[in-house]
Amino acid sequence: MKKFLLRLGLTATTSLVLASLACAGVLDEQYLARFGVATPTALQKAVALPTAVDSALPKCGTPDKHGLQRDWNKLEATTQKTLAKQLAAPVLTGTDSTKFTLISPSGRFTLHYTTAGGDAVPSILWVQTVAQTFDEVANAYISRGWRLAPTNSVDGRYHVYLRDLAPARLYGLTTSDASAASTGFLHAFSSFLEIDNNYTDSIYTDATGGPYTPLESLQITAAHEYHHAIQYGYNFFFDVWYAEATSTWQEAELYGNVGQNYNYIAGWLNNTTASLDLAVGTDATGTGAGYGRWIFNRYLAEQHGTGVIKTSWDRLATLDPPGNNADIRMVPVLETLLIGAPFNTSLGADFFGFTKRVYTRGWTNPTDENRVHLYVPVGTYSAYPVNSTASSPVPSITLPHYSFAYYKFRPAAIGDLTITVTKTSGIQTAVFKKTAGTISEIGTNAGAGSSYTIVGFGALNPATDEVVLLITNTTDADNHVASFSTDGTINPVTEPSTASTDGGGGGGGGCFIATAAYGSYLHPQVQVLRDFRDHVLLTNAPGRAFVALYYQLSPPVADFIARHESLRMLVRLMLAPLIFAVKYPLVLGGLLMVAAGASLYRVRRLTAIADSHAK
């Protein structure tokens, strides 16, 4: 009996193990098949698909990832590895039977769409329009010499998903997929793209500068997003601001009639004292970061031909990332590119030229001439003389790398006007006079350094005429300074330290001494100091100067401290009050007031005692 039970148990256990193994295999095969990576047969089938609406393949539309997520732990490791990236692909609404694919007429694109739920497309005609638009965009890029976006898909086509993006207030998004390295493009990645399913929501039709038709929104989105896909194919480690600047410039190149791209320029011209490569943050349209910078590409294209933009991406394709998964800064790439043949100029010269163009205009493209936002001065003077003691705003400015500022002088009955500028080596200046709508550049006075005399300033019409001073930092170094006056006053300026630019933020490194003292960059006390640096010190010129000086001096000190335990302890003790003050400024203020009150009380008491003794 015992033997029987033992055998029964063994048999049951073996059956269970075998069954589970078998089931696992079936499940694996099922998911591999559904995601089109199962067998060579499936692959051959996909490649042989006709270039037409493929309603016969409903199950191959958008894969059911919910099921995959649910059953993930039941899959074998090799299957998980194969299917991991599928989890990142979008899921359309509806069931498998409502999801379809359409292959574009050129065969380059596979469009995923659904006829049910929130993502439902308005009609098959619209999906065909989307397919034709993407083909049109791809052909335009081919004719301009661009290398089309690589793909790792089984069918060899580029995949586009039509989804309802209006609730998320998105036109489209492009996501990297996997490495697609090839000769000359070692850091290329494939990608996939999502766009709105119809562009009929008012956030698109009534967007600033509108109204826009759904087709117009589709056109600029296809041009913009597919160029991001191309950018992944050049180098995954592209600088985001330049990617946006290039994609937005392409909107203008391919569908200039839509003109939505002009709306982004105002953000930049209202914030000209921010760097050209200002990070694309939470208010990119407000600051003009990335998107608004497209107009600089337009300027480069006008100066050197449209090929200059593609050449910059060609150059980027050959570069390795700086390490530790960081992106490649585009400013040095542009600097190197423009200084060499056939351009033989410099980014500084082109940037200065661009900042002049902001005022003088004279864009080649007539639409630009009418729609590029007007210059915005950072200061306007009506009372003279202008100098550092009497004028507001103070006639002095510290500029980060590749940034600029305009100052306006309203005509007044003071005869001639002479503007004297003192500046550090990275600053270039220009003065313009506008009389009855005609702009002329004023040359510097002979033998007098940077001073400009506007003869007959007092006779200009205050209602229509003006004089402007342009100050541009034409280098990649922060903290270049310019100071000016109209009474000949000269304010000394100091050359900025040579600390390297990090793209305009603290973020990553720094706090060397605190890190050495506390032993870890991630120590909470070090974080307190980093936050203080990023949110307080780096927001003003004196603070930035202090940080630059600190970065110059502190590394060897920190290195010494890190090697001596007693010193680390001592530095921690010294930093404690500082950290307390940074962390609890109100408490510190309160304590100081109490201490001051106590001292005052004590002084008064001692004085009273002394007085009573005197009596």
Next chain:
Amino acid sequence: MSNGLNLLLSGLIVIALCLSASASAKRQGTTWNYYHFNGQEFVAGQPGEGSFIAVRDGSLPVLLTEPAKVEAVALPAGKGAVAGISYIQSSGGKLGGRPGHVPASRAPVNIFSGNKLAKTVETDQLGYFTAVLDAGTYRIGTPPLAIEVVIKSGTTTLASLRSGKRMVD
């Protein structure tokens, strides 16, 4: 007498400062410290909402989705740990700011020691992963999307691994 009192008070203040600084400096080793991912790196403290990691010297790191009492599990002797997140960087936004990140869920993360694969771990639904490792220098991720980390015995190193990029417009 007055000078003596001032001296005594100054001495007491210095001692109090020394004690608080000493205690503050030792905090890392004896209490749980919390870090959350801000889209680019791990920063100290718990987020307003969302997940975060609790670390303490000598203990395995713990991923939390809400404030809770953390039960310590000792790190194996001579080992260190890495706790990190694998994420897709998200940038841009024509109709408003969209910077942030998307977790790389259920993705394999390779950990190399030199050129040798030391361990492969899988991220969870929120993109987090942890691994216990010998002290040393490791490369996490598959090149070119890889970062270098230094693991120290008895401590947890935090790692943020960008495994993709998303342009959002």
